[in-house]
Amino acid sequence: MKKVDTESRQKSIFNAIVESYVDSATPVGSRAIAQRFRNTISPATIRNVMADLEEKGLIMHPHTSAGRVPTDKGYRFYVDSLLEPKHLTKEEESIINKLIRQSTGDIEHVMQNISKAISLATNVAGIVLMPRLKRSIFKHIELFNMDNSKIMAVIVTTSGFVKNSIMDFEEHLTGQELTRITEFLNSELEGVSLGEIKSYLTRKLLEERDSFYIFLKRAADILSVSSLFRADDHLYFDGAACIMSHPEFTDIRKARLFLMACEDKKELLSLLNEDMEHEGINIHIGKENIYNDIQDYSIVTCNYNINGVTVGAIAAMGPTRMEYGKVISVLKHISAELGKALENLG
């Protein structure tokens, strides 16, 4: 009985330490925590508990006479076991929604505004991964001749995305031939995801040996020449300025390192691509990150869906000392709104 009580108190003190530190950015001492508990527990007791927490590796001492700071492990424990869902205020929601709604028309603009919304609402950097076309479902294709043996292909997905490509095609096809190939592809590819089209066609090519073969062959050739399926890796980023307001960046070198980590899109890209596979929120705290450059920071990611299919991810990135609760709810909210916005766009 007693044991349980002690443990739960330890938890609630640890919780107080994390929240106080996240709020103030200064190492938190026993006195401050005591006050948080309206002095129902004395500083001395708290010091004892703190010593235990330190032994467990959840908090640490910057130096002898300083307060305590959560470790990466501490944040992990906090996020996994203590964090309570936090609702956005009406205000916050309306700011976010306004920003999303106001981005009319092209998708670029939507993405840009989403990253801004994330950074504004969370106070850390906002990152948005462009919807991966590969995940989208084929709906319609049009092929037509441009001048001198150039063919233009326009492909439309069920979610309304359009991608086009102009290509050189060695043999000249008449408009009629192209129209027939187009009709063929449109009837054949319905419901196939863009990522699978190539393998789908080559598979067909092996099966089929009859009159359709020539169509298939030409269609496959055209599509393989086109750049329609080239990887569309694109990240949108915002919040470089807002991140600078955090005290962890008073040293300009730290700020610079952070910005460099942000500019190296390769690592962020593979991180987001990986997290996209896991439904919902993913959290990477400090040293948990496999990429060196970002081991001082935390990244929280969240996938987003169009018509139920995961097509991309958004993320917030900042110091390990961030408001995880808020960040999580903001990302969840924005992810949903983004999905809706993209559905309407199509």
Next chain:
Amino acid sequence: MKKVDTESRQKSIFNAIVESYVDSATPVGSRAIAQRFRNTISPATIRNVMADLEEKGLIMHPHTSAGRVPTDKGYRFYVDSLLEPKHLTKEEESIINKLIRQSTGDIEHVMQNISKAISLATNVAGIVLMPRLKRSIFKHIELFNMDNSKIMAVIVTTSGFVKNSIMDFEEHLTGQELTRITEFLNSELEGVSLGEIKSYLTRKLLEERDSFYIFLKRAADILSVSSLFRADDHLYFDGAACIMSHPEFTDIRKARLFLMACEDKKELLSLLNEDMEHEGINIHIGKENIYNDIQDYSIVTCNYNINGVTVGAIAAMGPTRMEYGKVISVLKHISAELGKALENLG
């Protein structure tokens, strides 16, 4: 005779002051300048000249016992009268060209890499304005039906840009009708710039009252519903991290202000749009900028062309203390390369 000699010496001393300051970022004293002239002039003399230069408003004193620093007016004089064209080294050129070449395929990627190239080569922030479609020349249009009364329009410019738009159109048109409208537009709009298409059609509409009228009307209606001509304002930015290495940003608040200025794309956009109208290099030094947020910095811009038509601009932005000579030649070079790259893309 004597007079000329004095004046030219004044100039060369001023030149030395600017270059020394640009290089070292610390106020430059008479001794340092004397050494630059291999002590052929004594510090005392230089002090006298400096006093004259200060009176002219070209340099200033941060405080009594500090060296001199060029003023905005000083930089202006330097840029207008003293600056000698500076050639890029083979190395620099190859780094730039490599970065441009490696950006395969989509234009997004090219723009992103160009901004990176600018920042890498100049050591300040790089900014790129997306090619303005309005300036491009109509080449080809395709219209086709998607499901339930949605029409898809794809427009291609002579420089190979493609823009598309899916729109709701109240009255249903058969494929045949659409084809005829398409053919009509293709024959009618050849050589017209995208920016003029709308006014071109309405003008035609007023002139024409015969059998073509119905075509014209429908075509104009379709195009006006589409988002094809929506403003395509988009900026690409790079170099936030690299700018932090300059000593003017050791104070994080300054860095933050700079980043905020960069993130406020509206002002940059109108600046670039304006400068685009003037061929070649444009330089805005400090307080010369009409926008408050950027009055502590300098911006150098340069338009770029596709097939001889100006379609966009690139820029470098940083502290007023920047290597103007280098920045100018980098921008000129990249502007030309960018034009070529975009011509090949189409």
Next chain:
DNA sequence: AATAGCACTCTAAGTGTTAGAGTGCTAATC
């Protein structure tokens, strides 16, 4: 006209000092 010399100014860096926040330990208390 150019320069050497000198008194003067201001900053940046280093040194000491101190207040205060925080700790850990021990002994007293509930």
Next chain:
DNA sequence: GATTAGCACTCTAACACTTAGAGTGCTATT
């Protein structure tokens, strides 16, 4: 046995003070 008060100890951040040195402007000299 858990909690707490008390106390000696530690470390930092802030402040005052000093000083070296870089730079100036002025005046007298070449």
